[in-house]
Amino acid sequence: MSDVTLKNVRKSYGALEVIHGIDLDIRSGEFVVFVGPSGCGKSTLLRMIAGLEAISGGDIGIGGRVVNNVPSPQRGIAMVFQSYALYPHMSVYENMAFGLRLSKAPQAEIDRRVNEAARILQIESYLSRMPKQLSGGQRQRVAIGRAIVRDPKVFLFDEPLSNLDAALRAQTRVEIAKLHETLDATMIYVTHDQVEAMTLADKIVVLNAGVIEQVGTPLELYRSPANTFVAEFIGGNKMNLLPVKGSASGVALPNGRTVPFAGSDLSHAVTLGVRPEHLERVGADSAQISGAVEVIEQLGEFAIVHFRTREGDEMTIKLGGAPDIALHEDIHVALDPAVGHVFDDAGRALRAPAG
Amino acid sequence: MKYQLHPWLASNLWVLVALAIPAIFLIGALLYFTGWALAFSFTDLELVGRKAVNWSWVGFDNYARLFTRRGFLESLWTTTIFSFFSAIVGQSVLGFLLAATLRTQRSVLRGVIEATIMLGWLVPDIVAAFLWSATTAQTGLINNLIITPLGFEPVNFINEFALPVVIIANIWKGTAWSYLLFSAALDSVSREVVEAAKVDGATAFQRVWRVILPIIRPHIATNMLFITIWTFTYFPLIYALTGGGPGRQTEVLAIFLYKQSFMVGKLGYGSAISVAMLVIVGVLSLFYLRLLKEPK
Ligand SMILES: Nc1ncnc2c1ncn2[C@@H]1O[C@H](COP(=O)(O)OP(=O)(O)OP(=O)(O)O)[C@@H](O)[C@H]1O
Ligand SMILES: [Mg+2]
Numbered sequence: 001m002s003d004v005t006l007k008n009v010r011k012s013y014g015a016l017e018v019i020h021g022i023d024l025d026i027r028s029g030e031f032v033v034f035v036g037p038s039g040c041g042k043s044t045l046l047r048m049i050a051g052l053e054a055i056s057g058g059d060i061g062i063g064g065r066v067v068n069n070v071p072s073p074q075r076g077i078a079m080v081f082q083s084y085a086l087y088p089h090m091s092v093y094e095n096m097a098f099g100l101r102l103s104k105a106p107q108a109e110i111d112r113r114v115n116e117a118a119r120i121l122q123i124e125s126y127l128s129r130m131p132k133q134l135s136g137g138q139r140q141r142v143a144i145g146r147a148i149v150r151d152p153k154v155f156l157f158d159e160p161l162s163n164l165d166a167a168l169r170a171q172t173r174v175e176i177a178k179l180h181e182t183l184d185a186t187m188i189y190v191t192h193d194q195v196e197a198m199t200l201a202d203k204i205v206v207l208n209a210g211v212i213e214q215v216g217t218p219l220e221l222y223r224s225p226a227n228t229f230v231a232e233f234i235g236g237n238k239m240n241l242l243p244v245k246g247s248a249s250g251v252a253l254p255n256g257r258t259v260p261f262a263g264s265d266l267s268h269a270v271t272l273g274v275r276p277e278h279l280e281r282v283g284a285d286s287a288q289i290s291g292a293v294e295v296i297e298q299l300g301e302f303a304i305v306h307f308r309t310r311e312g313d314e315m316t317i318k319l320g321g322a323p324d325i326a327l328h329e330d331i332h333v334a335l336d337p338a339v340g341h342v343f344d345d346a347g348r349a350l351r352a353p354a355g
Numbered sequence: 356m357k358y359q360l361h362p363w364l365a366s367n368l369w370v371l372v373a374l375a376i377p378a379i380f381l382i383g384a385l386l387y388f389t390g391w392a393l394a395f396s397f398t399d400l401e402l403v404g405r406k407a408v409n410w411s412w413v414g415f416d417n418y419a420r421l422f423t424r425r426g427f428l429e430s431l432w433t434t435t436i437f438s439f440f441s442a443i444v445g446q447s448v449l450g451f452l453l454a455a456t457l458r459t460q461r462s463v464l465r466g467v468i469e470a471t472i473m474l475g476w477l478v479p480d481i482v483a484a485f486l487w488s489a490t491t492a493q494t495g496l497i498n499n500l501i502i503t504p505l506g507f508e509p510v511n512f513i514n515e516f517a518l519p520v521v522i523i524a525n526i527w528k529g530t531a532w533s534y535l536l537f538s539a540a541l542d543s544v545s546r547e548v549v550e551a552a553k554v555d556g557a558t559a560f561q562r563v564w565r566v567i568l569p570i571i572r573p574h575i576a577t578n579m580l581f582i583t584i585w586t587f588t589y590f591p592l593i594y595a596l597t598g599g600g601p602g603r604q605t606e607v608l609a610i611f612l613y614k615q616s617f618m619v620g621k622l623g624y625g626s627a628i629s630v631a632m633l634v635i636v637g638v639l640s641l642f643y644l645r646l647l648k649e650p651k
Contacts, residue, residue, distance in 0.1 A: 078554065081550070088548070
């Protein structure tokens with residue numbers, strides 16, 4: 001049993017409260033990602049689970065036991081830090097063996113576990129090197145190796161990939177996913193990168209300013225964000241948000257056209273959200289929204305076209321391949337109500353799009 | 356790789372020459388004086404009298420005297436005790452402990468302690484000597500505040516515990532340096548590395564002993580190098596406080612050297628003492644410099 005439960009967890013620094021009562025259940029073996037903008041409290045929350053930061057209020061349980069006052073080493077956790085935090089004066093082997101040495105494990109046991117971890121991470125060939133003789137990616141593996149050797153019930157990662165270049169980050173991301181598969185341990189992973197969150201997580205926890213905005217699987221968050229914050233944060237390309245006027249049968253766009261939504265009362269709607277990949281480029285005669293192209297981001301596989309509507313709203317549309325369009329040209333789009341998100345004046349979602 | 360001059364310097368070589376002149380003079384003067392001390396140490400030159408003019412070469416007589424006559428070995432022992440307890444144990448350990456405990460604090464206490472040890476550093480030696488002899492005298496602060504109220508007879512500390520008083524005075528005087536150096540060293544240790552050790556199960560003592568100290572080892576060696584050299588050749592505070600006495604209890608090498616050279620007047624013997632001190636400090640420095648190097 002290695003589930004993690006947070007009950008009304010709070011953290012204050014002096015008079016300043018930075019975590020405002022977090023409730024969360026993490027099941028044994030789950031891969032949970034905390035994601036949110038910088039300063040929202042992800043690291044603080046992780047460090048409280050690790051036992052590196054005192055808890056100002058509430059309870060943290062690991063494996064069914066409240067651990068509020070249990071010191072880190074006895075919590076059955078291992079942590080991988082953003083800066084790798086390798087001991088600079090010890091070889092790779094000694095870095096990984098340090099925890100076992102402290103707990104007076106027999107040498108044969110240390111050898112076995114360090115070599116096992118080195119094998120999983122393919123770092124056997126540089127066990128005798130010093131950390132400063134390693135590249136960033138190799139150091140990251142050693143840091144993960146040090147965590148594996150502890151054989152923890154719960155792995156904690158604090159932005160472990162943020163110091164790696166893009167290619168290595170993609171590769172290590174896949175390796176961490178495989179590792180989770182192999183080890184079958186609970187993993188809690190902090191990042192501000194929504195791609196990492198989407199690709200790794202069984203469950204994503206979106207944090208903002210010390211509170212949870214939404215918890216769900218990657219697809220749930222993508223398909224039915226609970227509010228405008230999650231809607232904008234999750235997804236490869238930022239969702240378009242348009243001011244609208246709600247009515248019983250649908251919403252009225254800034255240009256007066258109505259998008260009909262059957263079956264739900266949207267009289268409180270003030271915002272319509274639609275992802276760039278869900279907008280459709282159409283001819284002038286069937287356009288719902290028209291505007292002029294301002295920027296074209298050509299990525300080869302697809303292009304992100306930024307345009308300004310006649311009413312002055314900025315929007316983006318994702319078009320496959322290399323679209324036949326030029327700067328300052330007119331662009332006309334249509335949207336299918338099935339993919340529209342509607343939010344009230346507090347930013348809460350009023351209806352989830354179908355599928 | 357060949358050393359490349361900055362293009363601007365290469366076309367204005369006179370700047371380099373001009374900058375080198377003071378350095379050449381300084382090094383020249385140092386070598387000149389060391390050379391003279393070395394030369395004198397093989398003579399029976401005296402400060403006044405017949406041998407001030409008609410001196411002669413005496414070979415290694417002065418060096419033999421270091422070991423055959425009373426004085427040098429005793430002073431060497433006193434200096435070793437003094438350096439070990441005031442510099443290595445006192446300033447270094449106390450400086451480290453203060454740096455380690457105070458760095459997480461933002462209290463009035465920290466301000467007070469920092470101000471106190473800085474004051475020790477900044478006060479001129481002679482003033483410090485006066486302060487210490489005033490506080491430790493029979494009618495001084497310590498007797499009036501502590502010893503007498505407890506019902507004991509007042510103690511003349513400088514007479515009865517001369518070496519400990521001198522050692523404590525020098526700890527007070529020199530801890531600021533070690534404190535500053537270790538504060539900077541501890542700031543350079545990554546917080547996450549220490550936290551990783553905590554998660555790995557290291558106790559506070561193990562975190563210091565097995566993680567922090569090895570990481571700041573070069574800083575420790577540098578600090579040891581400096582304070583050993585300073586303390587080993589230290590003169591003014593001790594001389595002003597005790598003059599080397601009572602008897603020869605606090606006669607460290609620097610005072611022994613001074614007395615032999617300028618009170619007894621044996622300049623040749625004094626030179627031999629200074630050369631011996633140079634050699635001892637040199638050997639100690641080599642030892643510390645080895646510590647500075649990374650282990651294999
Ligand atoms: N020791 C501290 N004293 C006071 N405030 C702190 C302290 N540590 C963190 N905070 C505050 O707590 C909030 C959360 O910080 P935290 O480090 O958890 O953010 P984060 O989500 O991890 O951000 P990032 O993505 O930049 O790492 C921030 O507003 C920060 O200013
Ligand atoms: Mg953080």
